[in-house]
Amino acid sequence: MADLLIVDDDPDFADSLRETLEGLGHAVAVEHRGEDGLARLGAQRFELVFLDHRMPGMDGLQTLAAMKATVPRLPPVVVLTAHAGSAGTIEAMRLGAFDHLTKPVSRDGVIEVVRRALAASAPPPAAPVRAPAPDDGEMIGISDAMREVHKRIGLAVGSRAPVLVVGETGTGKELVARALHRHSDRAARPFVAVNCAAIPRELLESELFGHVKGAFTGAVADRPGCFKAADGGVLLLDEIGDMALDVQAKLLRVLQEGEVTPVGSHRPQKVDVRVVAATHRDLAQAVAEGRFREDLRYRLDVLAIHLPPLRERLADIVPLAEHFLRLAAAPGPAKRLSPEAAAALLAHRWPGNVRELRNAMERCQALQRGAVIHQLDLADASPATGRAASDALPADWYAGTLPEAIDRLEKLLLRHALAEAGGNRSLAARQLGIHRQLLYAKLTQHGLD
Structure with a gap:
């Protein structure tokens, strides 16, 4: 038996969830306001919290942020919402929610999330609270598959590691990259997207890393390139599976060293860029066929997000x-x-x-x-x-x-x-x-x- 807390302004839903949890043998306390839930959690030890997203006064995300700031050892928090949307899911996961579920939640769904939450340790401290970004460009999706994508994005935004987005053409890979940028601490810095398949291979190196004046015929002035343009922000390398092998080698060095060398120059320049790579190709097969570097694949595939077809x-x-x-x-x-x-x-x-x-x-x-x-x-x-x-x-x-x-x-x-x-x-x-x-x-x- 565990001590559980429900914070939800809907008395009917809260009572139904309480009955389900008590039927599973747990002791359950209920509060109907975010402020009251925060005070209750500060005064009593609970092993799991169910927290409604939309409440009058202090909403669920504000309550979760306050819990993070004031409760020394926060138990797993499951955020509940009747209004599924990518922005809310991503922000909840970024703030450290254990899971984010859409109402109504089935009895089996409650049993499963309670089992996982009680078996897990408390989540790590969340990043500093920021106002949620507007839903412009929101990834629409209420299916289980897309909600898992939203959760992966929320877990990935706090990292600096490269992200590999894999999905068929037209599934919205650039939207994932933009969501990673919008919900991260790089949101105020540039977002730059380049389609590696749309640029001739002889120009791609210059497009990515820049060039100096006189580096080749037509180079009449210095050009910074996409990495420098995205400095401090996020760079999307779309269709990276079509990138030429010689450019792949130079990209690997940039990812390892954090510096670019413009075409025609021998002086490397430091850059701070979060790289998001996207492809519709099977990179493992491309490696086996000699069309993609294995070391680059491993370097990019630190955090993978798979977009399901429609x-x-x-x-x-x-x-x-x-x-x-x-x-x-x-x-x-x-x-x-x-x-x-x-x-x-x-x-x-x-x-x-x-x-x-x-x-x-x-x-x-x-x-x-x-x-x-x-x-x-x-x-x-x-x-x-x-x-x-x-x-x-x-x-x-x-x-x-x-x-x-x-x-x-x-x-x-x-x-x-x-x-x-x-x-x-x-x-x-x-x-x-x-x-x-x-x-x-x-x-x-x-x-x-």
């Missing part, structure tokens, strides 16, 4: 589509997706990933006259999404029975409706067109209660 993030497709429609319509009203159109989006394989989805929604917003986008309207934006793609579901869905596939789709729709309604079950039931009692039964059936 076809493995079904819970994110409709929220992303709605987000892109709002962006395309701003400052005017956005068009809405009909249920049939949403189902067609879920059925499509999205080989171009998030980039393809964004392009399709921008075309729909621009070309469709009505306020609602129907399935047939999608054919104008992307013919493959407009037709009923009987072979477009994830391959593993075909391995089971029809009831199993329907069960999986129903669970995705329930999670999306709850996320859109901010955890308000009555509103979620109205959005789904079902009675609230049926919603409660479905949530219990799928372990989402």
Whole structure:
């Protein structure tokens, strides 16, 4: 048995969580304000804290920061939110949260996080508190896969080590790099991105490391290069798997020594740059084929973040589509997706990933006259999404029975409706067109209660 503390301004949710935890044999205290939770934690020893993100007065992140500053030995803190978003998840993990979960949390989810938290030691001290960055360029995603990405970013922002972002084309690798920059202590310094595949190999060295006047034909003046331009900040080396071997050797030296030597010069210059490398290629295979240096791969692959393809993030497709429609319509009203159109989006394989989805929604917003986008309207934006793609579901869905596939789709729709309604079950039931009692039964059936 352990002593646990719940800090949540929603009495119904707090009571439900308390009953679940007491049913597991734990002693549970409940506070409904961040200030009261902070005082209770200072007066009594607890082994785990459940902390709501959004509360009146001192919110969850402010409370977590104050706990870090005032409690000598802080227990693991699990932050809960009904409004999943990358900025909140990243900031919570940066501040030292043990985990960040979206309401409603199933009983199995509670059991699992309690088991992990009680088995772990207290997290390390958090970095100094900063105001959360605005959600401009936020990584939209409520799926389990993307929430793991958000957590990895939050854990990586405090390090100075290189980060390797791996994912298919169009999955949003640059957004990961920008999030690492925005949430780190380098946020006020430059962010520089260079596409290694778009620059001819004979010019890439000069582009990265700079050159001095007269270094080659056309070098009429000194040029600092991307490393110097990013000094103190973050440099994204996109498509690094396409970098020439001779440039790879010089990049390795920069990473090891922290200094660059411009083309045509023999005088190294110190630089302080956090390098984020991104690629859609399998670097291990490239090493085996002699196209990529093994030592550089190991130097870059200190902290790896794997971005899943959109076809493995079904819970994110409709929220992303709605987000892109709002962006395309701003400052005017956005068009809405009909249920049939949403189902067609879920059925499509999205080989171009998030980039393809964004392009399709921008075309729909621009070309469709009505306020609602129907399935047939999608054919104008992307013919493959407009037709009923009987072979477009994830391959593993075909391995089971029809009831199993329907069960999986129903669970995705329930999670999306709850996320859109901010955890308000009555509103979620109205959005789904079902009675609230049926919603409660479905949530219990799928372990989402």
